[in-house]
Amino acid sequence: MSVQTSCWLWLLLLTPNLASGFEGCQLGEAVRAFRPPADGSLCPPSESRCWHDGVVADGPGRGDAMVTVLWSDAEPMNRRVHGSYALRKSSATPCFSPSAMSEVGSCLDDGCWRYSDSCHDSIGGVLRAQGADGSTKHSSCRELGQSGYCSTAKVAKLCPESCGKCRPLRSCVNLKRMLPLFQRYAQWAWYSQWNQDSVLHLLLVNPDSALRTPAGSRFFVEFGFRPVKGRLGDESNSEYLRRLGWKGVRFDLDHEEPSVGLFRERITMENVVSVFRRHNVPQKPGIVMIDIDSCDLWVFLGLTEVFRPRVVQIEYNRHLRFADNLTLDCRAGGKPGTTDSELYGASIHAIAAAAEARGYAVAWVERCFDVFLVRSDLVCPGSKLPNLDAFKSFTLHDGGCLDPWGEFASPATAQERQSVFLDLSSTPTSLRKGDR
Ligand SMILES: *[C@@H]1O[C@H](CO)[C@@H](O)[C@H](O)[C@H]1NC(C)=O
Numbered sequence: 001m002s003v004q005t006s007c008w009l010w011l012l013l014l015t016p017n018l019a020s021g022f023e024g025c026q027l028g029e030a031v032r033a034f035r036p037p038a039d040g041s042l043c044p045p046s047e048s049r050c051w052h053d054g055v056v057a058d059g060p061g062r063g064d065a066m067v068t069v070l071w072s073d074a075e076p077m078n079r080r081v082h083g084s085y086a087l088r089k090s091s092a093t094p095c096f097s098p099s100a101m102s103e104v105g106s107c108l109d110d111g112c113w114r115y116s117d118s119c120h121d122s123i124g125g126v127l128r129a130q131g132a133d134g135s136t137k138h139s140s141c142r143e144l145g146q147s148g149y150c151s152t153a154k155v156a157k158l159c160p161e162s163c164g165k166c167r168p169l170r171s172c173v174n175l176k177r178m179l180p181l182f183q184r185y186a187q188w189a190w191y192s193q194w195n196q197d198s199v200l201h202l203l204l205v206n207p208d209s210a211l212r213t214p215a216g217s218r219f220f221v222e223f224g225f226r227p228v229k230g231r232l233g234d235e236s237n238s239e240y241l242r243r244l245g246w247k248g249v250r251f252d253l254d255h256e257e258p259s260v261g262l263f264r265e266r267i268t269m270e271n272v273v274s275v276f277r278r279h280n281v282p283q284k285p286g287i288v289m290i291d292i293d294s295c296d297l298w299v300f301l302g303l304t305e306v307f308r309p310r311v312v313q314i315e316y317n318r319h320l321r322f323a324d325n326l327t328l329d330c331r332a333g334g335k336p337g338t339t340d341s342e343l344y345g346a347s348i349h350a351i352a353a354a355a356e357a358r359g360y361a362v363a364w365v366e367r368c369f370d371v372f373l374v375r376s377d378l379v380c381p382g383s384k385l386p387n388l389d390a391f392k393s394f395t396l397h398d399g400g401c402l403d404p405w406g407e408f409a410s411p412a413t414a415q416e417r418q419s420v421f422l423d424l425s426s427t428p429t430s431l432r433k434g435d436r
Helices: 139-144 152-160 173-187 195-206 238-241 272-276 298-304 348-357 413-421
Strands: 030-034 051-056 066-071 079-080 085-086 095-096 127-131 136-138 217-225 228-230 233-235 247-252 263-264 289-292 311-315 326-328 360-366 368-374 421-423
Touching: 030 066, 051 085, 127 233, 136 228, 139 152, 139 217, 173 195, 195 238, 195 311, 195 360, 195 368, 238 247, 272 298, 289 298, 298 326, 326 348, 348 360, 348 368, 413 421
Parallel strands: 217 247, 217 289, 247 263, 289 311
Antiparallel strands: 030 051, 030 085, 051 066, 066 079, 085 095, 127 136, 228 233, 311 368, 326 421, 360 368
């Protein structure tokens, strides 16, 4: 794709005394973005048919030159704009270009210039410095900060992180306020299995909504990690956080690669605490992601007797109805299920009940996949969701989780279901600490 340079006058000059640049796209900003046709045919950027309406749903933290646009024409397969261009709708000025600057390396595009300063939710700004001898050079926020440009208002504004001007993130999260944000923007992914990246972004990264994670808690634990190589690297629900500087460990039944923090472990309700201790997981990790397709709820109960993660992501069973309050019965060595059948895991309400018993609140449900829980002391007073009605249709049988690929498990009989699931509503079951 070639773009006339004259269209891109945004490469503004930065003289030793004068700083300039352009501001990146902001979350939620309405843009016209370049998108080549799905059939792969050429579409010259000079033609208006190559540009479409969308809204920016992205944030900083990736080491590549990309912006994520939710298209107003609602083609879900086109959620990601790679190496493309976005113009602010209000002013038709560019707010993203693939030649923006990267500080992180691993750029995919030619030249790949991008700066991102990860404490404000914009990407793609460009700064260009002009040396005393008249030559110009792209500069990263870090370089500009180190060269003393933070005293310039423009640089201070475009590079808040490098200039030490990050706004503090929130010390509690308002779940009622978050709900419409999730509904609107939690629709994209770079590394995660489905849209989990965008949930983590809103919950832990985006400066306008996110919960501050203290440095000692920037630690993730992911289990049920399969090393699948996606287009951008590991396909993993914790990869986005890892690229933002979080540390962590990943566990899997079958795979091991200690050099990258992936260990082979079979995790159960009984051993989860000792496994975490053996791997030096902090007592209050930022997030624990549980996806083992079986006794997930019980592992959560075992874990939270000792460890108090700030956020927990836990897979639910999409084959159970929204109204169900069911979990696989894993007490006393109950038989773990498998995803080849529908007999695994727990329903949304069962997970919510376990969460409540252990001092957690439901923040969001990633349709068909995971329930996101936040520790109750981190939820702003009075802001818990009054009920889970927003997720009413998020199961196969309630219509919100269809299977166009025919990959879901085959149905089990009512009798089979009854023999493996425990109904929390009708069987007195204490989920409280120390009571099992
Ligand atoms: C599910 O069961 C738990 C434990 O008995 C109970 O506290 C909770 O209210 C139930 N939830 C629903 C939606 O019935």
